[in-house]
Amino acid sequence: MSLTLMMSIVGCSSGNNNANENAPKETGNTATTNTDTTTNTTEAAEPAKEEPVTFTFFNATANKDTDTNKTEIGKILEDQTGVNFKMEHLVGDLNTKIGTMIASNEYPDILAPDSGIDKVLEAGAFIPLNDLIDQYGPNIKRVYGPYMNLMKSDDGNIYFLPFSATVGEYKPNPTIDQGAFWVQNRVLKDAGYPKIKTFDEYFNLIKDYAGKHKDDKLTGFMSLTHDWRFFATTNPPNHLAGYPNDGEVQVDMTSMDSKIYAANDDTKRWLKKLNEFNAEGLFDKSSFVDNYDQYLAKLTSGKVLGFFDYGWQVNQALQTLKTETVKNGGNDDLEYFPLPIVFDAGVKDQYIDPASFVNNRGVGITTSAKDPVRIIKFFNNLLTDENQKLVQWGIQGKNYEVDDKGRLYRTQEEIDKLKDNDYKRQVGIGYFEYYWPMYGQGSTFPDGNAVNPGRQPEVAQASFTAAEKDRLAKYGVQTYAEMFSAPDDRPWYPAWSIALEQGTDAQIYTAKKPDVQRKYFAKIVLASPDKFDALWNEYVGEIEKLPVAEYEKTMTEEVKEKTAKIKG
Numbered sequence: 001m002s003l004t005l006m007m008s009i010v011g012c013s014s015g016n017n018n019a020n021e022n023a024p025k026e027t028g029n030t031a032t033t034n035t036d037t038t039t040n041t042t043e044a045a046e047p048a049k050e051e052p053v054t055f056t057f058f059n060a061t062a063n064k065d066t067d068t069n070k071t072e073i074g075k076i077l078e079d080q081t082g083v084n085f086k087m088e089h090l091v092g093d094l095n096t097k098i099g100t101m102i103a104s105n106e107y108p109d110i111l112a113p114d115s116g117i118d119k120v121l122e123a124g125a126f127i128p129l130n131d132l133i134d135q136y137g138p139n140i141k142r143v144y145g146p147y148m149n150l151m152k153s154d155d156g157n158i159y160f161l162p163f164s165a166t167v168g169e170y171k172p173n174p175t176i177d178q179g180a181f182w183v184q185n186r187v188l189k190d191a192g193y194p195k196i197k198t199f200d201e202y203f204n205l206i207k208d209y210a211g212k213h214k215d216d217k218l219t220g221f222m223s224l225t226h227d228w229r230f231f232a233t234t235n236p237p238n239h240l241a242g243y244p245n246d247g248e249v250q251v252d253m254t255s256m257d258s259k260i261y262a263a264n265d266d267t268k269r270w271l272k273k274l275n276e277f278n279a280e281g282l283f284d285k286s287s288f289v290d291n292y293d294q295y296l297a298k299l300t301s302g303k304v305l306g307f308f309d310y311g312w313q314v315n316q317a318l319q320t321l322k323t324e325t326v327k328n329g330g331n332d333d334l335e336y337f338p339l340p341i342v343f344d345a346g347v348k349d350q351y352i353d354p355a356s357f358v359n360n361r362g363v364g365i366t367t368s369a370k371d372p373v374r375i376i377k378f379f380n381n382l383l384t385d386e387n388q389k390l391v392q393w394g395i396q397g398k399n400y401e402v403d404d405k406g407r408l409y410r411t412q413e414e415i416d417k418l419k420d421n422d423y424k425r426q427v428g429i430g431y432f433e434y435y436w437p438m439y440g441q442g443s444t445f446p447d448g449n450a451v452n453p454g455r456q457p458e459v460a461q462a463s464f465t466a467a468e469k470d471r472l473a474k475y476g477v478q479t480y481a482e483m484f485s486a487p488d489d490r491p492w493y494p495a496w497s498i499a500l501e502q503g504t505d506a507q508i509y510t511a512k513k514p515d516v517q518r519k520y521f522a523k524i525v526l527a528s529p530d531k532f533d534a535l536w537n538e539y540v541g542e543i544e545k546l547p548v549a550e551y552e553k554t555m556t557e558e559v560k561e562k563t564a565k566i567k568g
Contacts, residue, residue, distance in 0.1 A: 073428025160364035180338030220282030247496025
């Protein structure tokens with residue numbers, strides 16, 4: 001299963017993960033205002049003269065329900081606009097919740113339906129935004145202008161605003177919120193901090209350490225296969241071959257031909273290594289039955305030496321281990337170090353996402369909305385440099401500071417306080433940093449500061465322990481991202497965001513392929529090595545029964561079309 005399905009559930013990953021002028025304008029808990037947002041669209045609006053109003057907002061993710069004006073940031077935004085939102089979050093099954101809305105034809109004023117967005121669109125529940133943007137959205141035009149063609153549906157209307165528009169110079173995350181092969185710090189320490197780059201080097205490193213500690217009941221390597229997160233096991237061969245996460249396909253940089261890798265030599269090589277590790281007792285057989293919580297629990301147990309996954313997906317476990325490090329007096333041996341592993345020396349890794357635009361998720365105004373004009377004005381006001389700084393960084397002097405060079409940073413105390421989700425909600429960052437019209441996570445302000453605090457090198461480095469800094473220094477870097485190659489420009493990226501028409505051969509391929517992989521991956525990995533080739537060939541035969549050629553043809557056409565739109 002590709003990351004397409006992951007995004008259907010969590011919205012983007014990622015991750016995984018933002019200032020205007022040299023000196024910030026807000027102090028204390030008051031944001032700078034400006035009397036004319038139509039002529040200076042990077043400044044926040046002055047307090048509105050209209051009557052206060054409360055709109056409803058359903059966000060299809062887990063969080064505590066609240067009124068936005070009960071948060072510090074929400075109150076500032078209400079002072080500017082007179083608008084408050086009563087926020088409801090998902091409890092239970094998303095499809096059931098969305099289905100109930102559609103059946104009753106009653107919706108919240110605004111809706112971020114995540115994977116339910118296709119059903120919402122099919123039901124005609126979102127209103128067109130084109131005219132509203134033209135009349136009341138100068139900032140919306142500024143932010144989304146380069147992507148407007150991608151945002152339009154077949155009828156020419158824009159029905160929702162995505163969360164990934166890159167504004168300013170693109171800035172990758174200095175830490176790793178995307179894919180990597182992770183290894184315990186103690187394994188690197190034991191080996192003298194060697195430079196590990198290739199597939200065989202990585203697995204031999206783990207094998208050697210496990211061999212020295214046979215009585216410790218260690219797991220050499222573990223994988224995640226639970227539910228929609230199965231992509232954590234199917235995606236690695238793509239990365240090992242030097243491709244970014246385009247989902248089901250590897251896209252040629254020049255021709256843009258898109259080919260599946262589900263049954264190519266890359267996946268065969270990946271599964272053969274897992275099969276060998278299993279035969280040697282170094283692979284966790286429960287990888288094919290454990291659920292997500294069990295997987296995270298094993299990562300925090302200290303017994304797993306290595307795994308592949310995306311930083312955003314294992315962040316909970318990584319943060320738990322950091323907490324344990326503090327309790328253990330700073331010993332971080334059981335924490336993990338991300339590595340950009342590739343099959344062979346000379347292959348350029350592409351784990352770090354390039355600048356991208358995900359146009360299949362977003363937030364829209366529904367047909368039940370009481371006052372769409374007021375809502376679009378709020379969205380427009382939200383998309384100023386100052387308000388994006390507010391919702392991402394928080395309040396100056398409380399959540400971040402500014403040095404004499406105009407660089408935004410956080411003190412250790414501020415970093416520690418924001419690790420508390422309840423505190424983040426109280427401030428409002430926990431509600432506003434995503435799922436609203438926003439500058440994408442890799443964006444920068446005109447002065448060069450990162451829109452997302454996690455992408456500000458000063459913030460990343462301040463969050464590192466002395467032991468982390470020392471370990472990074474052994475590799476000649478100051479951040480984890482410096483271990484990875486810079487991403488190549490891919491205008492279509494990510495291919496997994498391309499929506500396929502229901503019932504077409506291409507869509508049928510994506511629907512049936514995961515079932516074949518689920519059936520065979522466990523068999524192939526857990527089989528005795530002498531049965532590997534026969535099972536692999538059987539698996540390839542089943543994949544070839546699917547409409548592969550039709551899927552590849554469709555994806556090639558769609559990748560080329562998306563590239564043309566983004567350039568045109």
